[in-house]
Amino acid sequence: MSDLRRVTTGAPWEETFGYSRAVELPNGLVLVSGCTSIVDGEIAAGDPYEQTVNAFDVAFAALGQLGLGREDVVRTRMYLTHARDVEDVGRAHKALFDSVRPAASMLIVSGFVDPSLVVEVEVEAYRGAERS
Numbered sequence: 001m002s003d004l005r006r007v008t009t010g011a012p013w014e015e016t017f018g019y020s021r022a023v024e025l026p027n028g029l030v031l032v033s034g035c036t037s038i039v040d041g042e043i044a045a046g047d048p049y050e051q052t053v054n055a056f057d058v059a060f061a062a063l064g065q066l067g068l069g070r071e072d073v074v075r076t077r078m079y080l081t082h083a084r085d086v087e088d089v090g091r092a093h094k095a096l097f098d099s100v101r102p103a104a105s106m107l108i109v110s111g112f113v114d115p116s117l118v119v120e121v122e123v124e125a126y127r128g129a130e131r132s
Contacts, residue, residue, distance in 0.1 A: 007065045009058075011038065013113070022062040028127035030066060034079070034120045035059045036112065045116040048085035052078070052092035052119050059123040068125050070096060075103045075124040082118060083108050089119055 007022040008014055014021060022032045037044045037054035044054055060070055076097065078089050086106060093104065102124075112120055 005066060007062045009062060011041070021058075022066065024066055024127070030063065030068060030072075030125040030127065032059045032062050032123040032125070034122050035062075036114075036117050036120050043114055043116060048080070048082075048088040048118050049092045051117065052089045052121065053096065055119055055121045056092075056096055056123070059121060063123070063125055066127075068127060071100055072125040072127065073097065073100055073102045073123055074126045076105070077122040078104070078106045079109045079112075079120045079122075080106065080118060081109060081111055085118055 003026045005024040006020040007024075009021045011021065013019075019033055021035075022030055024030045035055045035058035037046060037051035038058055039054055044051070046054070056070075056076075063069060063072065076093065078093065080086065080089055089106065097104075112118075
């Protein structure tokens with residue numbers, strides 16, 4: 001579909017696995033692929049709060065390439081490897097989105113491609129008609 005806008009960031013997994021960091025649909029919906037704690041191209045292990053903030057920063061950078069920001073986010077998904085991290089991840093989400101209040105899901109999964117990662121996030125944003 002040629003009327004889609006795609007964002008790539010040069011992250012190695014994008015090329016290796018053949019995906020875009022974000023895709024904007026003609027109706028203004030933007031889907032951001034799963035983002036992890038990557039800083040300067042490297043996995044930035046840290047506590048769950050830090051990893052969550054870093055992962056959302058990756059998503060915000062992709063949205064920024066499309067002229068959107070956190071205020072345009074309408075849905076988030078947070079995948080965690082441990083239920084013990086729910087409070088830290090939730091606290092990070094609140095710090096980032098308290099004024100935005102997107103729909104949100106938090107799910108426990110068995111693991112990620114790198115065992116030092118404890119959280120991965122997905123974001124959906126919407127470009128309203130007035131911003132088209």
